[in-house]
Amino acid sequence: MQPSFWHDKWQQQQIGFHQQSINPYLIKFLPQLSLSANAQIFVPLCGKSLDMHYLTEQGYQVLGCELDASAIAQYLQEQQQQYTHSSDTDFNYFDAPQLHLVQGDFFKLQPQQLSRINGFYDRAALIAWPDEMRSQYAQKLAQLIPAGISGLLVTLDYPQAELSGPPFAVSDAWLQQHMATDFEIELLQSLDVLAENPRFVKKQVSWLNESVYLLRRKA
Ligand SMILES: C[S@@+](CC[C@H](N)C(=O)[O-])C[C@H]1O[C@@H](n2cnc3c(N)ncnc32)[C@H](O)[C@@H]1O
Known part of the structure; x- marks a missing residue:
């Protein structure tokens, strides 16, 4: 996905990925991160998510x-x-008492910008990338997340040949192959969500699973 793809989506307000309510998995599984009060949570590719x-x-x-x-x-x-x-050269920064938004390319982030995070939350970020760029995203995420830090990851998986992304299908096998070297990966929940996704039903996608993982950056 080139930057122009996403700029066009936002300009035309074709933002079907944006949820009008808080993601129920975030509410359910946030306690798994065992965060202290005032902890800082990194939200890559955050859009205007109400989860923030x-x-x-x-x-x-x-x-x-x-x-x-x-x-x-x-x-x-x-x-x-x-x-x-x-x-600065690479980013615009928008700061409020509990909110720090960095506007720019995720791939230009430097580890020191994330040195104080205590957790992370990836919803519709990993699955926003086609296969070849997804592994680059996963590598960059591993480079940015400090050792010992945990995060929640929400993925979708479906037969990719039946529909073109985004969102792109990410299988458990893909995660194991591309992320298990850097992260401990624990599956927290996996649900069949086909019936709640009319776009997939309309395109006669045969199955659609949504999964939530707990990731922990290895030392
Ligand atoms: C599928 S949306 C998900 C947004 C958000 N996570 C949510 O749940 O609503 C992907 C977002 O990533 C942003 N994005 C795409 N490429 C990016 C990049 N290289 N750096 C930072 N953000 C990027 C897009 O503009 C878009 O808002």
Whole structure:
């Protein structure tokens, strides 16, 4: 996916991935991260996800990274968030008391920018990448996440030949092959969600599973 793909999506407001309510898996499994009060949670490819609002409501700090400037602007406006703005060569920074949004390319992030995170949350980020870029994303994530830090990962899997992404299918086998070297991987839940996804039903996709994993960056 080239940056222009996502900029076009945001410009045309074709943001079917955006959820109007808090992700139920986040509510259910966030305690698995055993976070202390005021912990900082990294949200890669954050869009304008309301899950960030949920995390700040729980008393956590959010560090989000998003490519598209209008996505960030929409989030700040819709949440009526007061913020300060700064920038450097690679990024724009939007800071509020519990919110730190970094607008720019995830691949340009440096490990020191994430040195104080206590957890991470990947919903619709890993599955946003086609196969060849997904492994690069997984490698970069491993480079950025400090040792010992845990996160939640939400994936979708379906017969890729039956529908073109995004979202792209990510199997358990793919995760094991590409992420198990760097992360301990624990499957927390896997559900058949075909009936709740009309786009997949309409395209006669034969099955669709949504899974939630607990990842822990190995030392
Ligand atoms: C499928 S959406 C998911 C958004 C969010 N995680 C959610 O659950 O609503 C993927 C997001 O990643 C952003 N994105 C794509 N490439 C990126 C990159 N290289 N760096 C940062 N963000 C990127 C897109 O603009 C888009 O908002």
